[in-house]
Amino acid sequence: MAETPEPLRVLFCIGINQNFFDLPKDRIGMVWTAFSGMMSELAALPGVNVVGTMDDDSHMVGPSAGWPWTCYIMADVDTQETVKAACNLFRTTPVGEHALWRYAAIEARMGRALTIRDDVETGS
Numbered sequence: 001m002a003e004t005p006e007p008l009r010v011l012f013c014i015g016i017n018q019n020f021f022d023l024p025k026d027r028i029g030m031v032w033t034a035f036s037g038m039m040s041e042l043a044a045l046p047g048v049n050v051v052g053t054m055d056d057d058s059h060m061v062g063p064s065a066g067w068p069w070t071c072y073i074m075a076d077v078d079t080q081e082t083v084k085a086a087c088n089l090f091r092t093t094p095v096g097e098h099a100l101w102r103y104a105a106i107e108a109r110m111g112r113a114l115t116i117r118d119d120v121e122t123g124s
Contacts, residue, residue: 007076011109014071015064020103034095042086047078
């Protein structure tokens with residue numbers, strides 16, 4: 001019987017960019033609607049199990065092009081192809097005549113859940 005591979009622990013790091021902040025207030029809502037839809041689509045992708053989210057908008061004001069990011073989604077994901085599909089949602093989610101990536105960026109950090117492996121000596 002084939003063993004099911006351990007899922008990737010993925011931290012999706014999301015930054016809101018200057019294009020969002022340049023929008024008139026009456027056009028900001030369409031970005032948030034698209035962003036909410038993207039989050040729902042990401043969570044619904046086969047092979048994705050969202051563990052949690054974190055938003056840093058209370059302690060960080062303005063655009064973020066890198067660390068510290070604006071918000072984060074942590075998920076267990078089955079494959080790198082699924083991670084790629086999740087990131088691609090920023091290219092395919094429409095916001096008016098543009099796509100979501102005009103207003104936000106995403107970077108995926110992949111690893112494994114932090115656990116003490118059985119094959120590592122504990123030093124005791």
